[in-house]
Amino acid sequence: MREKHYCTLSERSILESALPKLHPSTSKWRRYIREVRKILLISEHNPRTKARFRSRESVFTEAKRHLKESKVTMHPFSLLAMYKDIVMLITWYVYFFTATLYMTLHWESRVNCARYILYALKPILGVHIVMSFFMGFYNESGDYVEVRPKAIAINYLCGFFILDLSLFICPEVGHIYPDLFVYEGILHLLIFFHIPSVTKCLRVITLLLDLGNSVHELTSLVSTSLMLIHFFSVLICCYPEFRTGFHTMSNTSWVMLAGVPPKSNICGFRKYLVCLHKVCAMFLGPCSGMWNVRDLDEIIIFIIIILTGMFYMAYVTALVLQMSLSIRSSGNLYKHIIYQLTYYCRVKKLPDTITKRVKLYYSTRFKEKYFRENLILSTLSQHLQLELKLHNCRKILRSTWLFQSLAPSVVGRIIMQLETLIVLPNDLIKDHKSPDYIFFITSGEVAIYTKDGMELLHICDGDYFGEISVLSNLNLLESSEVNKSLSYVAVYITELLVMRKETFKHHVIQHPEALHQIIERAKIRNLLNQERIHKFNVKTKGVSRKVLSRALKRRASTAVYNYS
Known part of the structure; x- marks a missing residue:
């Protein structure tokens, strides 16, 4: 039976932090600062680290580079970054559905708890804004992690800063100036542009659960589809309320035909369900649903919904076909080889230790996707x-x-x-x-x-x-x-x-x-x-x-x- 490697050397350079060792007489404050710096550095326990760095030595080298370039920024593959992504994933989901549903329920006279939920999320959004000025990012084009404070601040200011700040202050607009609720609603709808952030945070969850890329893609598609349908449902639900502030609603409007006129005492959740039915019919269909659209402004809105749905469904169809073809071609071949290997080991009565090691080799060599590298390279030019x-x-x-x-x-x-x-x-x-x-x-x-x-x-x-x-x-x-x-x-x-x-x-x-x-x-x-x-x-x-x-x-x- 094979025994594991029992190292007799000091592995501090690999297992411990890249920070210099402190003197025994160092004060508790300095030790506390050192522990804080540890959670800001790249960590082997972050699942994104394993996806980008292939060995522990490369992780250690990245930590040394981070300390050399900046001592105050947070690495995007650190433990703290992982926990932040998980918290923000929950926050974005709660904010997206609560803020948009709050817009549909605001017209009701009875009090609802949506505003209190939004106020409870404000501290999290505030901490997120502050941390974003110190959290590094992965540069896809340069294939490196940016940890310099100036570059991080410029990237965030040119990216999601205005959007995050708008979401942070928008609950105060409707509270201080009730007549400006319409504009508060428009600010709430800006959460739609955070869908890429939701997909990014969702990647951390799929990596933690050790799910494959195909599962992540399908999960992201389902999440994005639900958020798009919900967004358009709230949009057409609130538009009649916004429109009545400027001119009277005509009797030919689809909301009048559906029996959910604006400024009425009808339950807001019933209005939302009617709008959800209408959006599903046009976004996934497309068809007009149970009620025809006759007003010009409503026709324009539904044309946008139909076109968005057509392009999105074409993208989803192409992506699903691509994933299914790749899984069938490479994944099935890999599974077939593993099946043959298992049968071979059973016939030869090989020990379980040898069988596991052979399977580990195949998993490392082919990444669960079988391909003939020599045949592929032979078709290319020198x-x-x-x-x-x-x-x-x-x-x-x-x-x-x-x-x-x-x-x-x-x-x-x-x-x-x-x-x-x-x-x-x-x-x-x-x-x-x-x-x-x-x-x-x-x-x-x-x-x-x-x-x-x-x-x-x-x-x-x-x-x-x-x-x-x-x-x-x-x-x-x-x-x-x-x-x-x-x-x-x-x-x-x-x-x-x-x-x-x-x-x-x-x-x-x-x-x-x-x-x-x-x-x-x-x-x-x-x-x-x-x-x-x-x-x-x-x-x-x-x-x-x-x-x-x-x-x-x-x-x-x-x-x-x-x-x-």
Whole structure:
């Protein structure tokens, strides 16, 4: 049975906050400020973090970047941001339906509780406005998170600030100036423009519940449809009341024919149901419903509703067809392969641990959507293949100095020959028996062990290993017993790029300057490993070597990957 990786090193740089450690004599006030800063930084517990960042090291790097650029702003993938999105999702729903229904019930003489609900939501809206000036945002075009205070403030002022401020003050308009209730109603209808905010907050809920993109899209469509129908129902319900303030309603108006005239004692909820029936008939139909429309201004309003409904339903139909086709093509193939895999494991009587690990590999490799990558790439031109490879390897190219020391044309040829490898937790990636490969960590974390089971250190995104063995194998570097004794074990699910010895020999050796830098760096890393092993030997002097040698066997598998 496989045992988990039990780390013997300090993982403060990964598990704890990126904030500097405080002195034991630090005051409670400074400790409190530090705890507040922790909840403002990016968190692994925010579901949006897992969707954007693939490893814990990348999360830690993002936290360090956030602290470097600003110490007062809130990261959009922090814990506080997650709780704010959940609260605001509930707030937007309550405000949307309460404020609009309050407009239909206001004409009644009896008191209703809608205004009190709106007053109860005012503190939440006020806090939301203040926090929005300090909460970062994800820039889709630049593919990065903006946390600079000035950029955040400008983005909010140019975005939803005027809308949020209008919603915050609109309950006071009708309370202080009752004659201006019509304008208060118009301000209430501005909540319609917050539908994208509702969809964004809804994404957090679907990620927390671990639902797929298809479920999120369907949930967003249902939510948007209900809000649109409700919005138009309230609009045509309040329009006759607004119109009677300027001229008398004609007897040919559809509200007169429906028996719900304005300024009457008819129940407001009954008026709303009649308007809801009318909107559903025209928005989803379209048809005129039970009552025909004859007045010119009403005809214009219903033409807008019909056109909006037609375009929206066309969009929904296209989106649903696209989702169904993608699910059938890739999702069903993936499920079919998993079914075959399950049947194969059952026939071969494989242990549950192996079956789970194989399924975990398929889930990580294909993201529950099966596709033939080699077949797809083979249909593309060589230039497009290179662009895709460069995009997928962009983080490695930015963080690994080995590529930065080579010419762009050489890097392009090397990238085209790199192979992708996914390893599961506790798998042995490399030992002294596999000296012909250099590994680049795209995402994940790898632990380095000695033959005695000593854990030297962890390496993460952007790091690489195996170059010392390749250089020694090519007689470019003196062979080291220390390097031969090292083994590399995956701590988490890790994605690697593999460079063969032949690729290194063909492309890198022809550039003496870059090769000289690689050899010098390899010598330095070899000396650092020797120093770490020497310190460990001093600490464990007198301890039985048999006890230490069992550690690697307990923590990693005995299988070595064959890349040929």
